[in-house]
Amino acid sequence: MDFNLMVDVTPLLLKAAWVTIDVSARSLFFGFFVACGLVFMQSLRFAPVRWLARGYVSAIRGTPYFVQLLLVFYGGPSIGFRLDPLTCGVFVGAFNIGAYMSEAIRGSIESVDSGQAEASRSLGFGKAQTLISIVLPQAAPLMIRSLGVLAIVVVKNSSLISIISVVELTYQAQRLIGSTYKPLEIFTISALMYIVIVYAVMGIIELAYRRATRYTTL
Amino acid sequence: MEFDFTPVITYFPTLMKGLGVAIFVAIIVALMSVLGGLLVAVISVYINKVLSWPLRFFIWLFMTTPLLLQLYLLYFGIGEWVLIPAVVVGILGLGFHYMAYNADIFVATLKSVSDGQYEASRSLGFGHTATIFYILVPQAFIRSIPQIGNNMILMVKDTSVLSAIGVAELVYASQYAISVSFRPFEFFIVIAIMYYIINVFMELGQVWLERLTAYRR
Numbered sequence: 001m002d003f004n005l006m007v008d009v010t011p012l013l014l015k016a017a018w019v020t021i022d023v024s025a026r027s028l029f030f031g032f033f034v035a036c037g038l039v040f041m042q043s044l045r046f047a048p049v050r051w052l053a054r055g056y057v058s059a060i061r062g063t064p065y066f067v068q069l070l071l072v073f074y075g076g077p078s079i080g081f082r083l084d085p086l087t088c089g090v091f092v093g094a095f096n097i098g099a100y101m102s103e104a105i106r107g108s109i110e111s112v113d114s115g116q117a118e119a120s121r122s123l124g125f126g127k128a129q130t131l132i133s134i135v136l137p138q139a140a141p142l143m144i145r146s147l148g149v150l151a152i153v154v155v156k157n158s159s160l161i162s163i164i165s166v167v168e169l170t171y172q173a174q175r176l177i178g179s180t181y182k183p184l185e186i187f188t189i190s191a192l193m194y195i196v197i198v199y200a201v202m203g204i205i206e207l208a209y210r211r212a213t214r215y216t217t218l
Numbered sequence: 219m220e221f222d223f224t225p226v227i228t229y230f231p232t233l234m235k236g237l238g239v240a241i242f243v244a245i246i247v248a249l250m251s252v253l254g255g256l257l258v259a260v261i262s263v264y265i266n267k268v269l270s271w272p273l274r275f276f277i278w279l280f281m282t283t284p285l286l287l288q289l290y291l292l293y294f295g296i297g298e299w300v301l302i303p304a305v306v307v308g309i310l311g312l313g314f315h316y317m318a319y320n321a322d323i324f325v326a327t328l329k330s331v332s333d334g335q336y337e338a339s340r341s342l343g344f345g346h347t348a349t350i351f352y353i354l355v356p357q358a359f360i361r362s363i364p365q366i367g368n369n370m371i372l373m374v375k376d377t378s379v380l381s382a383i384g385v386a387e388l389v390y391a392s393q394y395a396i397s398v399s400f401r402p403f404e405f406f407i408v409i410a411i412m413y414y415i416i417n418v419f420m421e422l423g424q425v426w427l428e429r430l431t432a433y434r435r
Contacts, residue, residue: 075403
Protein backbone atom coordinates (compact mmCIF):
# COMPACT_ATOMS: atom_id res chain seq x y z
CA MET A 1 0.00 0.00 0.00
CA ASP A 2 1.28 3.42 -1.01
CA PHE A 3 0.03 5.71 1.76
CA ASN A 4 1.52 8.90 0.31
CA LEU A 5 -0.50 8.38 -2.83
CA MET A 6 -3.62 7.76 -0.76
CA VAL A 7 -3.14 11.07 1.01
CA ASP A 8 -2.50 12.84 -2.28
CA VAL A 9 -5.64 11.64 -4.03
CA THR A 10 -8.00 12.17 -1.10
CA PRO A 11 -8.83 15.86 -1.83
CA LEU A 12 -9.63 15.05 -5.47
CA LEU A 13 -11.85 12.15 -4.44
CA LEU A 14 -13.55 14.21 -1.73
CA LYS A 15 -14.48 16.83 -4.30
CA ALA A 16 -15.86 14.09 -6.54
CA ALA A 17 -17.71 12.53 -3.60
CA TRP A 18 -19.53 15.83 -3.12
CA VAL A 19 -20.79 15.59 -6.73
CA THR A 20 -22.03 12.07 -5.97
CA ILE A 21 -23.90 13.35 -2.91
CA ASP A 22 -25.27 16.32 -4.85
CA VAL A 23 -26.56 14.24 -7.76
CA SER A 24 -28.04 11.58 -5.46
CA ALA A 25 -29.80 14.14 -3.29
CA ARG A 26 -31.29 15.93 -6.28
CA SER A 27 -32.37 12.66 -7.93
CA LEU A 28 -34.08 11.62 -4.70
CA PHE A 29 -35.77 15.00 -4.28
CA PHE A 30 -37.20 15.16 -7.81
CA GLY A 31 -37.78 11.40 -7.86
CA PHE A 32 -40.08 11.73 -4.88
CA PHE A 33 -42.31 14.16 -6.79
CA VAL A 34 -42.31 11.86 -9.83
CA ALA A 35 -43.34 9.02 -7.52
CA CYS A 36 -46.14 11.05 -5.91
CA GLY A 37 -47.40 11.95 -9.38
CA LEU A 38 -47.38 8.28 -10.40
CA VAL A 39 -49.19 7.21 -7.24
CA PHE A 40 -51.79 9.91 -7.82
CA MET A 41 -52.26 8.83 -11.45
CA GLN A 42 -52.75 5.22 -10.36
CA SER A 43 -55.43 6.22 -7.86
CA LEU A 44 -57.58 7.99 -10.45
CA ARG A 45 -60.80 6.52 -11.72
CA PHE A 46 -60.07 7.33 -15.39
CA ALA A 47 -58.54 4.05 -16.60
CA PRO A 48 -56.25 5.26 -19.45
CA VAL A 49 -54.32 7.47 -16.99
CA ARG A 50 -53.86 4.46 -14.71
CA TRP A 51 -52.63 2.34 -17.63
CA LEU A 52 -50.21 5.09 -18.63
CA ALA A 53 -48.71 5.19 -15.13
CA ARG A 54 -48.56 1.40 -14.88
CA GLY A 55 -46.95 1.15 -18.31
CA TYR A 56 -44.38 3.77 -17.37
CA VAL A 57 -43.47 1.98 -14.12
CA SER A 58 -43.23 -1.35 -15.93
CA ALA A 59 -41.04 0.09 -18.72
CA ILE A 60 -38.66 1.75 -16.26
CA ARG A 61 -38.40 -1.31 -14.04
CA GLY A 62 -37.98 -3.65 -17.02
CA THR A 63 -35.02 -1.91 -18.64
CA PRO A 64 -31.53 -1.24 -17.25
CA TYR A 65 -30.89 2.19 -15.74
CA PHE A 66 -27.68 2.23 -17.75
CA VAL A 67 -29.55 1.92 -21.05
CA GLN A 68 -32.04 4.61 -19.99
CA LEU A 69 -29.13 6.93 -19.28
CA LEU A 70 -27.51 6.27 -22.65
CA LEU A 71 -30.85 6.59 -24.44
CA VAL A 72 -31.57 10.03 -23.00
CA PHE A 73 -28.02 11.36 -23.19
CA TYR A 74 -27.03 10.13 -26.66
CA GLY A 75 -30.46 9.50 -28.19
CA GLY A 76 -32.13 12.61 -26.75
CA PRO A 77 -30.43 15.16 -29.03
CA SER A 78 -31.79 13.45 -32.15
CA ILE A 79 -35.34 14.19 -30.96
CA GLY A 80 -34.35 17.71 -29.90
CA PHE A 81 -33.82 16.93 -26.21
CA ARG A 82 -30.35 18.13 -25.31
CA LEU A 83 -29.10 18.11 -21.70
CA ASP A 84 -25.68 18.65 -20.18
CA PRO A 85 -24.26 15.52 -18.46
CA LEU A 86 -25.00 16.56 -14.87
CA THR A 87 -28.60 17.60 -15.58
CA CYS A 88 -29.09 14.44 -17.61
CA GLY A 89 -27.83 12.34 -14.68
CA VAL A 90 -30.26 14.00 -12.27
CA PHE A 91 -33.11 13.86 -14.79
CA VAL A 92 -32.76 10.16 -15.63
CA GLY A 93 -31.97 9.32 -12.01
CA ALA A 94 -35.13 11.06 -10.80
CA PHE A 95 -37.41 9.54 -13.42
CA ASN A 96 -35.87 6.09 -12.85
CA ILE A 97 -36.09 6.02 -9.07
CA GLY A 98 -39.51 7.71 -9.19
CA ALA A 99 -40.95 4.55 -10.74
CA TYR A 100 -39.47 2.34 -8.01
CA MET A 101 -40.52 4.81 -5.29
CA SER A 102 -44.11 4.92 -6.55
CA GLU A 103 -44.31 1.15 -6.00
CA ALA A 104 -42.87 1.53 -2.50
CA ILE A 105 -45.30 4.31 -1.60
CA ARG A 106 -48.29 2.47 -3.06
CA GLY A 107 -47.31 -0.73 -1.29
CA SER A 108 -47.00 0.93 2.10
CA ILE A 109 -50.31 2.79 1.70
CA GLU A 110 -52.03 -0.46 0.72
CA SER A 111 -50.51 -2.19 3.75
CA VAL A 112 -52.70 -0.05 6.02
CA ASP A 113 -55.92 -1.91 6.78
CA SER A 114 -58.76 -0.55 4.64
CA GLY A 115 -61.00 -0.47 7.72
CA GLN A 116 -58.97 2.49 8.96
CA ALA A 117 -59.92 4.60 5.98
CA GLU A 118 -63.55 3.42 6.11
CA ALA A 119 -63.84 4.19 9.81
CA SER A 120 -62.32 7.60 9.28
CA ARG A 121 -64.70 8.37 6.40
CA SER A 122 -67.71 7.29 8.43
CA LEU A 123 -66.61 9.56 11.26
CA GLY A 124 -66.88 12.48 8.88
CA PHE A 125 -63.29 13.00 7.76
CA GLY A 126 -62.88 14.14 4.17
CA LYS A 127 -60.94 12.11 1.59
CA ALA A 128 -57.80 14.25 1.76
CA GLN A 129 -57.93 14.48 5.52
CA THR A 130 -58.31 10.71 5.83
CA LEU A 131 -55.22 10.23 3.71
CA ILE A 132 -53.14 12.83 5.52
CA SER A 133 -54.09 12.32 9.15
CA ILE A 134 -55.20 8.67 9.28
CA VAL A 135 -53.61 6.56 6.54
CA LEU A 136 -50.21 8.19 5.95
CA PRO A 137 -49.07 8.24 9.60
CA GLN A 138 -49.74 4.50 9.77
CA ALA A 139 -48.07 3.84 6.42
CA ALA A 140 -45.05 5.97 7.35
CA PRO A 141 -42.82 3.39 9.08
CA LEU A 142 -42.96 0.90 6.20
CA MET A 143 -42.68 3.72 3.67
CA ILE A 144 -39.56 5.11 5.33
CA ARG A 145 -37.92 1.69 5.35
CA SER A 146 -38.63 0.94 1.69
CA LEU A 147 -37.78 4.44 0.48
CA GLY A 148 -34.57 4.19 2.50
CA VAL A 149 -33.48 1.09 0.60
CA LEU A 150 -34.12 3.02 -2.63
CA ALA A 151 -32.09 5.98 -1.36
CA ILE A 152 -29.09 3.67 -1.06
CA VAL A 153 -29.80 2.32 -4.55
CA VAL A 154 -29.72 5.92 -5.83
CA VAL A 155 -26.28 6.50 -4.29
CA LYS A 156 -24.93 3.36 -5.92
CA ASN A 157 -26.67 4.04 -9.24
CA SER A 158 -25.06 7.48 -9.34
CA SER A 159 -21.77 5.75 -10.13
CA LEU A 160 -23.14 4.94 -13.60
CA ILE A 161 -23.30 8.60 -14.65
CA SER A 162 -19.51 8.45 -14.87
CA ILE A 163 -20.19 6.90 -18.30
CA ILE A 164 -21.64 10.19 -19.56
CA SER A 165 -18.51 11.92 -18.18
CA VAL A 166 -19.87 13.51 -15.02
CA VAL A 167 -16.85 13.86 -12.71
CA GLU A 168 -18.24 12.02 -9.71
CA LEU A 169 -16.59 9.54 -7.37
CA THR A 170 -16.39 6.53 -9.68
CA TYR A 171 -15.27 8.64 -12.66
CA GLN A 172 -12.52 10.26 -10.61
CA ALA A 173 -11.48 6.90 -9.16
CA GLN A 174 -11.30 5.31 -12.59
CA ARG A 175 -9.26 8.23 -13.96
CA LEU A 176 -6.85 8.09 -11.02
CA ILE A 177 -6.47 4.31 -11.34
CA GLY A 178 -5.72 4.82 -15.02
CA SER A 179 -3.04 7.43 -14.33
CA THR A 180 -1.39 5.92 -11.22
CA TYR A 181 -1.86 2.15 -11.79
CA LYS A 182 -2.58 1.71 -8.08
CA PRO A 183 -6.08 0.19 -8.22
CA LEU A 184 -6.16 -1.10 -4.65
CA GLU A 185 -5.20 2.19 -3.00
CA ILE A 186 -7.66 4.26 -5.02
CA PHE A 187 -10.38 1.66 -4.54
CA THR A 188 -9.86 1.65 -0.77
CA ILE A 189 -10.30 5.41 -0.49
CA SER A 190 -13.26 5.69 -2.87
CA ALA A 191 -14.98 2.63 -1.40
CA LEU A 192 -14.55 4.18 2.04
CA MET A 193 -16.25 7.34 0.80
CA TYR A 194 -19.17 5.39 -0.63
CA ILE A 195 -19.46 3.49 2.65
CA VAL A 196 -19.54 6.75 4.62
CA ILE A 197 -22.24 8.15 2.33
CA VAL A 198 -24.30 4.95 2.53
CA TYR A 199 -24.03 4.87 6.33
CA ALA A 200 -24.99 8.54 6.58
CA VAL A 201 -28.11 7.78 4.51
CA MET A 202 -28.87 4.78 6.73
CA GLY A 203 -28.51 6.97 9.81
CA ILE A 204 -30.96 9.54 8.47
CA ILE A 205 -33.44 6.76 7.65
CA GLU A 206 -33.09 5.35 11.16
CA LEU A 207 -33.81 8.77 12.69
CA ALA A 208 -36.84 9.25 10.46
CA TYR A 209 -38.05 5.75 11.32
CA ARG A 210 -37.74 6.40 15.05
CA ARG A 211 -39.62 9.66 14.67
CA ALA A 212 -42.41 7.96 12.69
CA THR A 213 -42.78 5.21 15.30
CA ARG A 214 -42.34 7.34 18.41
CA TYR A 215 -45.97 6.88 19.50
CA THR A 216 -46.33 3.24 18.52
CA THR A 217 -45.88 0.58 21.14
CA LEU A 218 -45.19 -2.89 19.90
CA MET B 219 -36.93 14.65 -35.94
CA GLU B 220 -37.41 11.62 -38.12
CA PHE B 221 -36.63 8.06 -37.26
CA ASP B 222 -34.69 5.72 -39.48
CA PHE B 223 -34.65 2.14 -38.32
CA THR B 224 -32.87 0.72 -41.41
CA PRO B 225 -29.42 0.79 -39.70
CA VAL B 226 -30.92 -1.23 -36.86
CA ILE B 227 -31.96 -3.88 -39.37
CA THR B 228 -28.55 -3.75 -41.08
CA TYR B 229 -26.72 -4.22 -37.79
CA PHE B 230 -29.23 -6.65 -36.32
CA PRO B 231 -26.76 -9.59 -36.52
CA THR B 232 -24.26 -7.53 -34.48
CA LEU B 233 -26.93 -6.84 -31.88
CA MET B 234 -27.88 -10.52 -31.79
CA LYS B 235 -24.25 -11.45 -31.19
CA GLY B 236 -24.18 -8.94 -28.34
CA LEU B 237 -27.42 -10.36 -26.96
CA GLY B 238 -25.88 -13.83 -27.11
CA VAL B 239 -22.87 -12.66 -25.08
CA ALA B 240 -25.17 -10.92 -22.57
CA ILE B 241 -27.24 -14.08 -22.09
CA PHE B 242 -24.11 -16.25 -21.85
CA VAL B 243 -22.64 -13.94 -19.19
CA ALA B 244 -25.96 -13.85 -17.34
CA ILE B 245 -26.21 -17.66 -17.21
CA ILE B 246 -22.64 -18.14 -15.96
CA VAL B 247 -23.06 -15.35 -13.40
CA ALA B 248 -26.39 -16.80 -12.25
CA LEU B 249 -24.81 -20.21 -11.63
CA MET B 250 -21.75 -18.70 -9.98
CA SER B 251 -23.64 -16.29 -7.75
CA VAL B 252 -26.31 -18.75 -6.60
CA LEU B 253 -23.96 -21.67 -5.91
CA GLY B 254 -21.22 -19.42 -4.52
CA GLY B 255 -23.69 -17.45 -2.43
CA LEU B 256 -25.10 -20.67 -0.99
CA LEU B 257 -21.63 -21.95 -0.19
CA VAL B 258 -20.62 -18.68 1.51
CA ALA B 259 -23.85 -18.68 3.52
CA VAL B 260 -23.48 -22.32 4.60
CA ILE B 261 -19.87 -21.78 5.65
CA SER B 262 -20.63 -18.61 7.57
CA VAL B 263 -23.72 -19.97 9.30
CA TYR B 264 -22.84 -23.60 10.07
CA ILE B 265 -19.32 -24.63 9.37
CA ASN B 266 -16.62 -22.26 10.43
CA LYS B 267 -17.09 -19.33 12.80
CA VAL B 268 -13.53 -18.05 12.26
CA LEU B 269 -13.90 -18.05 8.49
CA SER B 270 -17.31 -16.40 8.75
CA TRP B 271 -15.88 -12.98 9.70
CA PRO B 272 -13.87 -12.35 6.53
CA LEU B 273 -16.77 -13.74 4.49
CA ARG B 274 -19.23 -11.38 6.16
CA PHE B 275 -16.79 -8.55 5.54
CA PHE B 276 -16.75 -9.29 1.81
CA ILE B 277 -20.53 -9.52 1.68
CA TRP B 278 -20.71 -6.15 3.41
CA LEU B 279 -18.04 -4.58 1.17
CA PHE B 280 -19.70 -5.73 -2.04
CA MET B 281 -23.11 -4.54 -0.87
CA THR B 282 -22.06 -1.03 0.14
CA THR B 283 -20.00 -0.07 -2.91
CA PRO B 284 -21.23 0.35 -6.49
CA LEU B 285 -20.78 -2.41 -9.06
CA LEU B 286 -18.93 -0.16 -11.51
CA LEU B 287 -16.24 0.68 -8.95
CA GLN B 288 -15.75 -3.02 -8.19
CA LEU B 289 -15.45 -3.76 -11.89
CA TYR B 290 -12.76 -1.10 -12.31
CA LEU B 291 -10.85 -2.52 -9.34
CA LEU B 292 -10.93 -6.03 -10.78
CA TYR B 293 -10.23 -4.90 -14.33
CA PHE B 294 -7.19 -2.80 -13.46
CA GLY B 295 -6.17 -4.93 -10.48
CA ILE B 296 -6.03 -8.22 -12.34
CA GLY B 297 -4.67 -6.46 -15.42
CA GLU B 298 -1.57 -5.58 -13.43
CA TRP B 299 -0.45 -9.20 -13.23
CA VAL B 300 -2.05 -11.09 -16.11
CA LEU B 301 -3.88 -10.10 -19.25
CA ILE B 302 -7.21 -11.87 -19.25
CA PRO B 303 -10.16 -11.12 -21.54
CA ALA B 304 -12.61 -8.46 -20.36
CA VAL B 305 -15.46 -10.96 -20.44
CA VAL B 306 -13.77 -13.05 -17.72
CA VAL B 307 -13.26 -9.97 -15.56
CA GLY B 308 -16.88 -9.02 -16.18
CA ILE B 309 -18.17 -12.45 -15.16
CA LEU B 310 -16.01 -12.46 -12.03
CA GLY B 311 -17.00 -8.92 -11.04
CA LEU B 312 -20.72 -9.37 -11.59
CA GLY B 313 -20.51 -12.86 -10.08
CA PHE B 314 -18.89 -11.68 -6.86
CA HIS B 315 -21.26 -8.72 -6.59
CA TYR B 316 -24.38 -10.86 -6.79
CA MET B 317 -22.76 -13.67 -4.81
CA ALA B 318 -22.67 -11.23 -1.90
CA TYR B 319 -26.32 -10.25 -2.36
CA ASN B 320 -27.42 -13.89 -2.66
CA ALA B 321 -25.31 -14.96 0.32
CA ASP B 322 -27.01 -12.28 2.40
CA ILE B 323 -30.42 -13.74 1.51
CA PHE B 324 -29.29 -17.35 2.07
CA VAL B 325 -27.90 -16.43 5.51
CA ALA B 326 -31.31 -15.04 6.47
CA THR B 327 -33.26 -18.04 5.15
CA LEU B 328 -30.84 -20.59 6.62
CA LYS B 329 -31.39 -18.98 10.00
CA SER B 330 -35.16 -19.04 9.47
CA VAL B 331 -35.24 -22.87 9.24
CA SER B 332 -36.29 -23.92 12.71
CA ASP B 333 -33.84 -25.64 15.08
CA GLY B 334 -36.30 -28.51 15.46
CA GLN B 335 -35.46 -29.59 11.90
CA TYR B 336 -31.81 -29.99 12.83
CA GLU B 337 -32.57 -31.82 16.06
CA ALA B 338 -35.11 -34.15 14.42
CA SER B 339 -32.70 -34.98 11.64
CA ARG B 340 -29.85 -35.71 14.06
CA SER B 341 -32.08 -37.89 16.21
CA LEU B 342 -33.04 -39.87 13.08
CA GLY B 343 -29.40 -40.70 12.55
CA PHE B 344 -28.20 -38.12 10.02
CA GLY B 345 -24.73 -36.70 10.65
CA HIS B 346 -24.02 -32.98 11.03
CA THR B 347 -22.93 -32.46 7.41
CA ALA B 348 -25.69 -34.69 6.02
CA THR B 349 -28.27 -32.75 8.01
CA ILE B 350 -27.01 -29.47 6.58
CA PHE B 351 -27.03 -30.60 2.97
CA TYR B 352 -30.08 -32.91 2.90
CA ILE B 353 -32.39 -31.24 5.39
CA LEU B 354 -31.58 -27.57 6.04
CA VAL B 355 -30.17 -26.28 2.74
CA PRO B 356 -33.06 -27.55 0.55
CA GLN B 357 -35.65 -25.93 2.81
CA ALA B 358 -33.74 -22.66 2.96
CA PHE B 359 -33.20 -22.70 -0.81
CA ILE B 360 -36.89 -23.04 -1.58
CA ARG B 361 -37.74 -20.23 0.82
CA SER B 362 -35.24 -17.92 -0.85
CA ILE B 363 -36.46 -18.43 -4.43
CA PRO B 364 -38.56 -15.21 -4.60
CA GLN B 365 -35.72 -12.99 -3.41
CA ILE B 366 -33.02 -14.79 -5.41
CA GLY B 367 -35.28 -14.43 -8.46
CA ASN B 368 -35.49 -10.68 -7.88
CA ASN B 369 -31.71 -10.51 -7.61
CA MET B 370 -31.28 -12.43 -10.85
CA ILE B 371 -33.65 -10.04 -12.65
CA LEU B 372 -31.54 -7.13 -11.38
CA MET B 373 -28.40 -9.00 -12.43
CA VAL B 374 -29.52 -9.44 -16.03
CA LYS B 375 -30.13 -5.69 -16.22
CA ASP B 376 -26.70 -5.05 -14.70
CA THR B 377 -24.95 -7.02 -17.44
CA SER B 378 -25.34 -3.78 -19.43
CA VAL B 379 -22.80 -2.12 -17.11
CA LEU B 380 -20.12 -4.56 -18.29
CA SER B 381 -19.87 -2.58 -21.53
CA ALA B 382 -17.93 0.00 -19.47
CA ILE B 383 -14.96 -2.36 -19.19
CA GLY B 384 -15.28 -3.49 -22.80
CA VAL B 385 -17.28 -6.72 -22.63
CA ALA B 386 -18.86 -7.12 -26.07
CA GLU B 387 -22.44 -7.50 -24.84
CA LEU B 388 -25.63 -5.84 -26.06
CA VAL B 389 -24.86 -2.21 -25.12
CA TYR B 390 -21.30 -2.50 -26.40
CA ALA B 391 -22.51 -3.98 -29.69
CA SER B 392 -25.04 -1.17 -30.10
CA GLN B 393 -22.39 1.45 -29.26
CA TYR B 394 -20.28 0.03 -32.06
CA ALA B 395 -23.22 0.14 -34.46
CA ILE B 396 -24.04 3.70 -33.37
CA SER B 397 -20.48 4.84 -33.99
CA VAL B 398 -20.90 3.73 -37.59
CA SER B 399 -24.52 4.71 -38.26
CA PHE B 400 -25.01 7.78 -35.97
CA ARG B 401 -28.46 6.62 -34.91
CA PRO B 402 -28.26 6.45 -31.08
CA PHE B 403 -31.96 6.87 -30.34
CA GLU B 404 -33.14 4.03 -32.59
CA PHE B 405 -30.51 1.58 -31.36
CA PHE B 406 -30.97 2.30 -27.67
CA ILE B 407 -34.75 2.06 -27.97
CA VAL B 408 -34.42 -1.33 -29.68
CA ILE B 409 -32.05 -2.74 -27.06
CA ALA B 410 -34.24 -1.33 -24.26
CA ILE B 411 -37.11 -3.35 -25.76
CA MET B 412 -34.86 -6.43 -25.89
CA TYR B 413 -34.04 -6.07 -22.20
CA TYR B 414 -37.71 -5.55 -21.44
CA ILE B 415 -38.64 -8.78 -23.22
CA ILE B 416 -35.95 -10.73 -21.33
CA ASN B 417 -37.27 -9.19 -18.14
CA VAL B 418 -40.85 -10.25 -18.86
CA PHE B 419 -39.72 -13.83 -19.50
CA MET B 420 -37.69 -13.87 -16.30
CA GLU B 421 -40.65 -12.62 -14.28
CA LEU B 422 -42.84 -15.35 -15.80
CA GLY B 423 -40.14 -17.90 -14.99
CA GLN B 424 -40.00 -16.68 -11.42
CA VAL B 425 -43.78 -16.99 -10.99
CA TRP B 426 -43.65 -20.50 -12.49
CA LEU B 427 -40.81 -21.55 -10.19
CA GLU B 428 -42.59 -20.16 -7.14
CA ARG B 429 -45.75 -22.09 -8.02
CA LEU B 430 -43.74 -25.22 -8.66
CA THR B 431 -42.19 -25.10 -5.21
CA ALA B 432 -45.19 -23.66 -3.32
CA TYR B 433 -46.42 -27.03 -2.03
CA ARG B 434 -43.09 -27.66 -0.30
CA ARG B 435 -43.45 -24.69 2.01
